Amino acid sequence: MGAVELPHEAPRKIENTPGRLGSWSVNSAVSRVGTPWTRRLAKAALMIPKIRYYEKLHADVSDEKLIELSMELRGKARGKWDLDALLPEAFGLVSVSIQRTLNIRPFDVQLAAGTVMHFGGLVELSTGEGKTVSASAPAYLNALSGKGVHVTTVNDYLAKRDAEWIGPVYQKLGMSVGVLQQKMDESARVTAYKADITYGTAAEFGFDFLRDRLKLRGGQANAAPFWAAWTGGAGRLDPRVQRPLHYAIVDEADSIFVDEAKTPLIIANPTRAAEPDEQVVFKWADQLAREMRRDQHFVMNAKKDKIELTDAGKHLVRYSNPPTGKHAKAMDKLLEAVERGLQAHYRFMRDQHYMVNGEKKIVIIDEGTGRPMPDRHWRDGLHQAVEAKEQVQINMPSSHAAQITFQNFYRLYTKLAGMSGTLLPNFWEMRKVYRRWTTKVPTNKPNRRDNLPDLVFPTEEAKFDAVVRKTQEMLAVGRPVLIGTRTVEASKKISAKLTAVGVAHQVLNAEQNENEAEVVAAAGQPGRVTVATNMAGRGTDIKLGPGVAEKGGLHVIGTERHEAERIDRQLVGRAGRQGDPGSAQFMLSLEDQLLEGLGVAKQRELEQLGKAGGSRDWNAYAPLFRQAQKRVEARHYRQRLDLMNYDKQRQEMLQDLGADPYVD
Secondary structure (H helix, E strand, O other), X not given: OOOOOOOOOOOOOOOOOOOOOOOHHHHHHHHHHOOHHHHHHHHHHHHHHHHHHHHHHOOOOOHHHHHHHHHXXXXXXXXXXXXXXXXXXXXXXXXXXXXXXXXXOOOHHHHHHHHHHHOOOEEEOXXXXXXXXXXXXXXXXXXXXXXXXXXXXXXXXXXXXXXXXXXXXXHOOOOOXXXXXXXXXXXXXXXXXXXXXXXXXXXXXXXXXXHHHHHHHOOHHHHOOOOHHHHOOHHHHOOXXXXXXXXXXXXXXXXXXXXXOOOOEEEEOOOOEOOHHHOHHHHHHHHHHHHOOEOOOEEEEOOOOEEEEOHHHXXXXXXXXXXXXXXXXXXXXXXXXXXXXXXXXXXXXXXXXXXXXXXXXXXXXXXXXXOEEOOOOOOOOHHHHHHHXXXXXXXXXXXXEEEEOHHHHHOOOXXXXXXXXXXXXXXXXXXXXXXXXXXXXXXXXXXXXXXXXXXXXXXXXXXXXXHHXXXXXXXXXXXXXXXXXXXXXXXXXXXXXXHHOOOOOEEXXXXXXXXXXXXXXXXXXXXXXXXXXXXXXXXXXXXXXXXXXXXXXXXXXXXXXXOOHHHHHHHXXXXXXXXXXXXXXXXXXXXOHHHHHHOHHHHHHHHHHHHHOOOOOHHHHHHHHHHHHHHHHHHHXXXXXXXXXXXXXXXXXXXXXXXXXXXX
């Protein structure tokens, strides 16, 4: 995929829209008697006039005076002043700095979002409303205390991009900015953490925390002599790179708090290739899994999200020449190995859950983002089962040196805030797990996106043909199209159909993700067609090219609903940003994987119905997709709570034994 050229045009100046937060009298009343989450927004709205007062007061001061004012605030913050009392002036200074540095003026809604985040709230802020700007004021205010602020993004690219873009705003106020990157050495990490504000991914912050715990367990922190505290040598001899966890702002908070909640951060000892005799059980289990028949030898338990052997299946395991001699395993271990083999064949699909890269290695695909995760491995022998299935090199499971879940890591911060375009669907989970209220902040301009009703087709083939026809219709009137797919395989099929009818397009998936940001950014240009997995749902904004708004804006087509409503909303949110026109529609089929959420029997019935065809009102089946989605979301929610409770019990047990709950 070549580089994507964008036309050179002057950036569109978007002005603040007054009144989007409501009147003073209404906010004054709601701030006293509203629900906890509406009170937060009302109180934030009441702060805006005070912030604008200081913005106007300091608008004409020199750059030197601006730093002087900032340093005065820092002195107060490190003295006896409460940060809440400094908020109006601090936010006003940030607004002045943004105008001088970036030539934009923060919207009222951005300042309100920042206020909510300062008070430790979660904010739902729609796509394109400027989350980087919204986070800048609370990050600056909380950095004044000198304890460090961590701003979390979903990948290294966004961390570097945001730090480089907003960094000059902080520097104009005399504050330092650091960036964490995956390949960074320890001295560079120390420098990044010493900065007032540090940008990085959740994984980098979490892994540094674990590495520091391992150093402490190894006794390295005791290397400083007793006189170091008076000579200034203690800081240099302390092996830890990270300061105590003070305040975090998590961008795309739902991705970290929900999608990644079931994935613990693990520092593992190095893996090694399995010896031939160690591969015997994995290969035997894989061969047996290939021979087993669904419903006869095993059943798919949707409620438990697992595969279970029937009595006939267990009988087959016992009498199918299991490994003997030094390869022999207890029967319960053999049954587990076969169940993992079945999972590899029936639950983990190539080009959806994983891919095989050029080095013939299994690479997990993050379903929430569509991105490859080369450093991630499935646990409990599942990764080896998938390797056996794909007949690639089997690597032995590694032992764990340290681990922590994202849930537990972020609850270690003294103060926690977050933002995303899709937080409300998990409102009560955020409250229960993180003890945070979620507040919906209005858009700066009214939303003009046209959300069209779902269309249902009998088969996947019919659905993809309809997607191509709709794409051609949109191109005929000069509108760009973004086609969202759930899997790599689906993106390949649609790409082939578009190629067959001569429609030029770009493809973004786990296998083709070069120039990702450029491809996504260009998706709003006239005549552009972009086929993408979920990786197009976050991060880079899609800005409309010349003349596109007049023709109706970007049209988004979702080819399958995801297991989480939030991810559907992320895709839809790519159209109609910042008051632009746009439209979105889902095209579904009775062969879609989501319908498994209704149960195996119902899913098969619908699949057979679709294959039979006929003249039916297929759109009448549309409500079933939301019903299936709700069931799957409820199941995943229970799994996340189970993980949290298990992890809590494990920590308490280790602490009772005097052990470190993260490294022992």
